[in-house]
Amino acid sequence: MSFLSATLDRIAPSPTVAVTALARELKAAGKDVIGLGAGEPDFDTPAHIKAAAKDALDRGETKYTAVDGIPELKEAIRGKFKRDNGLDYDLGQISVGTGGKQVLFNALIATLNPGDEVIIPAPYWVSYPEIVRFGGGTPVIVEGGIEHGFKITPEALEAAITPRTKWFLFNSPSNPTGAGYTRAELKALTDVLLRHPHVWVLSDDIYEHVRYDGFEFCTPAEVEPQLYDRTLTLNGVSKSYAMTGWRIGYAGGPKVLIDAMRKLQSQSTTNPCSIAQWAAVAALNGPQGFIDDNNAVFKRRRDLVVERLNAIDGITCPMPEGAFYVYPSIAGLIGKKSKGGTLIDNDEVFAKALIEETGVAVVFGAAFGLSPNFRISYATSDEALAEACTRIADFCAGLS
Structure with a gap:
């Protein structure tokens, strides 16, 4: 044994x-x-963010916090979603975790049952299918080849959806390709998803602000507001703010899902690092230039x-x-x-x-x-x- x-x-x-x-x-x-x-x-990491962490230390912000984030950080995240994406969430719809990977892990583990399928465009970040498998789900890989700019077509998405599909896991700009979906390309995908109300959307927007040549970023719940009630919009401070080691990720989504994610996190890591949370407040609320x-x-x-x-x-x-x-x-x-x-x-x-x-x-x-x-x-x-x-x-x- x-x-x-x-x-x-x-x-x-x-x-x-x-x-x-x-x-x-x-x-x-x-x-x-x-x-x-x-x-x-x-x-x-920018100096003003490090200074905020030092200030938090000096204030004694070294105790346990709420499981999924201090109110000040959740307010900063609310402001970011409204400012950058036109998305309105209340505090009960926001989750903060120890990096974006934990937020993703929480969402999938809290929702997947054996036999559930998760559609993942390929090329994909290496952890997507592994977390799905860990949760007992089945990754359904849809290839976006080099001939399509490493992006999937609406027809390919439609063909992959079955009655067992639980999630569509989306990432733009993409790791590993850097490919970004235009608003028109994303709208074509969300039109498909509107026809399948049992499919939830998990949008990993971690590279939102790392873009070039005038590329316009957009996210599914922004492009198609009818998907708001079944979309988890995930982001974090690691990439845009050069804060990989601080380990702060976050998401906005339906309260029933956020509550389930909080329940899971309460029995794993509990709160993210208190000092890193205050640094993230400064990152989201401070200068962005x-x-x-x-x-x-x-x-x-x-x-x-x-x-x-x-x-x-x-x-x-x-x-x-x-x-x-x-x-x-x-x-x-x-x-x-x-x-x-x-x-x-x-x-x-x-x-x-x-x-x-x-x-x-x-x-x-x-x-x-x-x-x-x-x-x-x-x-x-x-x-x-x-x-x-x-x-x-x-x-x-x-x-x-």
């Missing part, structure tokens, strides 16, 4: 975390490694990486609308052999050979549900990205 729970057999470790950990281990061992796996801005400044840096890096990768024979790299990832195809490299003798027969082998032979750490596409591709996070320095692209080009030039 195994000591470990059989529930663990339903999920796999996070490949993105594994790649980042491997890069750190190799660096610690003295290897020359450029890690492009972590989805984490390299900017420091630095976001555009950061995006200008990200755009420069995006353009550098896309140009350099598209110059490599065998690689095709679309231009993303947001986030800080590119998701190039290596279809033209499959079947070739590296200088080190590795036959590149899939993207996982490609990524493994790349780090072993060049020291560049990327995440293979199969982890995100669409191959043959790999993901690069360009949330690192221009110098590191330029050197990484040179090494990737040299590696590909050496294939035969």
Whole structure:
């Protein structure tokens, strides 16, 4: 009899975390490694946000708080949803968790029963299908191929819906592709969802403010108000505010769902860190201009990486609308052999050979549900990205 729970057999470790950990281990061992796996801005948390955390410490805000967020943070979140998305929530419709991942976990675990299906567009963030499986649900993967800009069509969504569909899990701009749905594209999807009132919508908007070239962000409950009563709109401070380690995520949605999520959280972590909550208040209520400044840096890096990768024979790299990832195809490299003798027969082998032979750490596409591709996070320095692209080009030039 195994000591470990059989529930663990339903999920796999996070490949993105594994790649980042491997890069750190190799660096610690003295290897020359450029890690492009972590989805984490390299900017420091803005000074006014850190100052708010220090002030909270000095005031003694170090005790337990309400399970799913202090009233001040919920008010700030209400203001953000109204200001940015035209969505009205009362305090009882808002949940704050220890990062967006916990909020997502709470929502799915609190609602899924065996046999329930969750539609997930691919490429997807690696944790989506794993959390669904953990909750006893079944991920239903709908591919949005490179020919469609990594976005799914209304027809594909319609075809995937069954009487067992519980959720449609949506993410724009996307991790891992950076693809963003236009208002018209999203409206076409919400028109499909209106025809299926048993399907709830979980919109992961974590990259809302990381966007380029005038791309207009929109979210499902904003585009189609009739979906408001069955949509959970999820966000957080990690990406836009360079606060990944602070671990604050939040969501707005129907009270019956928020109450269920609170019940689950009360028996897991209870409240998020009190100091981080006060920092998040300052983030949402304070000056926002630095976001555009950061995006200008990200755009420069995006353009550098896309140009350099598209110059490599065998690689095709679309231009993303947001986030800080590119998701190039290596279809033209499959079947070739590296200088080190590795036959590149899939993207996982490609990524493994790349780090072993060049020291560049990327995440293979199969982890995100669409191959043959790999993901690069360009949330690192221009110098590191330029050197990484040179090494990737040299590696590909050496294939035969």
